[in-house]
Amino acid sequence: MATSETDVIILYDIPSTVPGNAWSANTWKTRFALNYKGIPYRTQWVEYPDIAPLLTSLGVSPNTPSTWTFPYTLPAIYDPRTRTVLMDSIKIARYLDETYPDTPAVLPSETRVLQHAFQPSLFSTVHEKLVPLVLAPCIEKLNPPSALYFRETREVLLGCKVEAISPPEKRAEQWAALEKGFSVLASWFEAAGDGRLLLSGGGPAGDASRVSHADISIAGILIWVRIILEEESEEWRRIESFDGGRWKRYLGFFEQWADISR
Template structure:
């Protein structure tokens, strides 16, 4: 059974991280047996170093070690970073659905770079401060300290409520850019590569992970989330609907 390392929260759905949800979705999609070990933020670097893994973000001096990570007892290998994990599981378990076929790996790397610059950079100022009280007491001080260093401001000043409307507009604009990338999909609704649920890609899982984070923080019944569901013809609601069979957070 694969060990999956995730970050806990005090939300009803304990699994919250947009990055780790990519791998949780992946394991569920592939139908691979796994169990979760929860790792608090201050313990992530020590965990990955114990496996002699290199930094997942080598160019980031503030947060060089991040989750997700897995340990596969079949091969006695630890693997970190969601795209690296996806490629590893595609190669090691070829009988399962592939999400980053080898011929698309350069393409997926380019997508991740562009998605981070376009969408993640728009989401972070609004959602990182609102995520803080959702974390466990063991992780909150570390999260606050590192994110305040990241933005050069107190957590409460990164995006105060007076700026929420402006930042929501920026997030919607950023997702509109991604919607433009996706308009070539054959069904015009969801997927980045195959245009069908049988061809879900790591790009799809990445987008869904960030959407879930937004949903968890603001609440599924909030007016904020209902607005997101209406964006771009309901594309993002449709993506989460397609992935609903793989929304297993119980393990």
């Protein structure tokens, strides 16, 4: 596989002030997939206000609007080998599987329906519960142009200040809802009855040959929250302790594909 600068895939990601820049749950999904597959790529950092102009200039069709989806979002990739531009991590995963069939598949055809169905379930069960707790800390990790854009767009969506969605008197209730959400997620794994670490199988230690996009999606959420809350914080330690430490073990398994050097 060629690795010259002009041949490699460009991953469009959102910069921040954290070490290594990468922080977003959604862009981590594609970064994990590229690293897992061993596909050479380089990162082009794009501040929030520049995402729509960039993707429009590249001819990307906008997302269908929904409550938490904006017309143009990252991750996106450009593959110079095929002159293909794609937005949305699950579409990118399918493209990478089909275009680079000699790499391990994360979205095989026989699981695509279930993996697509998993995404809204994961959002409503865990991701949505995290939003009130981490939205304001996200702003603190962004560069000024992105921080302003992020705040303004989210406050229009929420109809209030970002800080108002998690006032002190509600935080205990919100944390309880989050812990319950993670427990529901854990129950999906436990339903297999074999002690698996990953949704796709692999036993308690995981299996590097059996990683799905659904697994990567969970890892993306976890690494996002660890970065935003900070690894040594009491809040992150609390999440690590949920479900007997399952999520600490889970993210630990994905550290082997958490390269942010490119």
